[in-house]
Amino acid sequence: MRRRLVGAVRRLYSWDHKSDPRIAWLSPMPPARSGIATYSKAVLEGLERIEYTPARRKIVPIWPIKHKHASTIPWHTMGVYHLGNNLEFHREIYDHAIRSPGLVVLHDLALDDFVNGMIARGHPFGHQALREGLMNAAAVADLPEARQNEPLRVPYVAHAARNARGIVVHSPFVERYLRSFGCRTPVFVAPHPVVERESDVRRARKRAAVLRGALETTGMRTLVGVFGDLNAAKLIDVVLEATARLPDDVHLVVVGRRIPGYDVEPLVRGSGLGGRVSLHRDVSDEDFLAWMCAADVAIDLRFPHRGEVSGSLARALQCGTPTVVSATGTYLDRSDDEVVHVRAGRLDPAELAAALRDLVDDPERRRRIGEAAHAHVAELVSSDATSHVYAEAIEGTLGLLREPARRALSRWGGALVDLGITEEGLEEGYGMSYARALEEFRPH
């Protein structure tokens, strides 16, 4: 009786022993002005659709991250951290991802701006990320993508990768990159989810006819479009020059979000295309999708490539709009049936114009590519592939964090590191007998 009473009093005053059984989902969410917000919403809807509840635990999105969350997030069963290259959206998420290791979703592979921003703001993890990146730079030097694209030469992502207990990526290329610098954290490749509802695409197609109608009165017969965040990496200047080399009935439309530090308007005005080019900035989601459906060809070039999977490309595939992409990194995951690859790097306008001319002159080829792209998306929708990979990733990481044998192995690994055992030591068999013995306690 006395012991029970002491236990009850102790429980009453043991302030920090009640963990939150839910899974914290740290990601920008709509209406945040980030593509990751839409992505995240689509993934959560997908998980709901397949009725996935991780070990009967609720997934709770946390956004915006407020000060009170700083003290509650570590108490969740597990955190799912969405990381991108934007300091404004991901600074706090990064902090929690390092302090309370869980499942990290990598939206950008090159975190150069992010890490430099952390250093500039005196964030304690900035220097750690920089050091780890520089330490691993030699390991990625042999990758052609790292040679071609400056942001991929230093793997700043190594720090986050080492501090994660599971990583979700959107492309096999990203996994290859992570493995190239010796990342041993389990990696799950989840295809980019289908972010738009089919009903919204149908509505956009109807509106596309209206948008095209207005341009057709000015003599337009083929519409080429650049979509997404308007930044230098999209090579909009090259696209403008290439369009100038095409027949006069080919018009260009540039639709997307304004990005601080890059102004596309002087380029458009100085292109000499006059009425053949139109610029639509910060349009609504409905208009964005309608323009994408209105285009005969979409152009999604990247230089430098940062290892990201393009949300605009995912939408273009869904709309069935044939897309010209750079033959690099994550873009190589799409087959030649679904997209048109052009040379990686800073493309010559004449090369792009030649690729575009082929498409402009061949409506049958455009139709074929568009249909293959749409079929790929339809397959993703019917299989719910993204949601299933996420379910597997959450389940796997949760299992890893909670499994008693693994916790013992973790302490063992820490002790070996304290003793100075490195990978060479492990190869010689140090510490293996205990690890093998622990294996017997694992559920099979």
Place this chain on the structure above:
Amino acid sequence: MTSENDPREALEREVYWAETATPASRANRSEIRDLLHDFAMQVRADERQAVPLGEPNIASPSRVRRKAKMFQFRLFRPIRRRNDRLTAELAELTAVLADRVIGLEAEVRRLKAELEDRS
């Protein structure tokens, strides 16, 4: 998932994760300097914030308890802020000292080599 789960893989993975924080007892000179630098950065960042980010000891899933802890922490914040500043300055000075030690060791190595050449 791409990683296998045999004991060797699992142990290699745990060692990889554990290597995040180099134990101070095993750190070499430049690692000690980096650790001191990180520590100074951490304390400087804490100094600027009302409540240190991600500090589980000033946390609780219970709202009332969390508020009580925050209140208590903020009540003594002026004193702690001074301590944070002094600790950061101490850490920065020690990091400079570690820098000098690295320089001195290089100098000693050079002088030893010179001495050997002469003899």
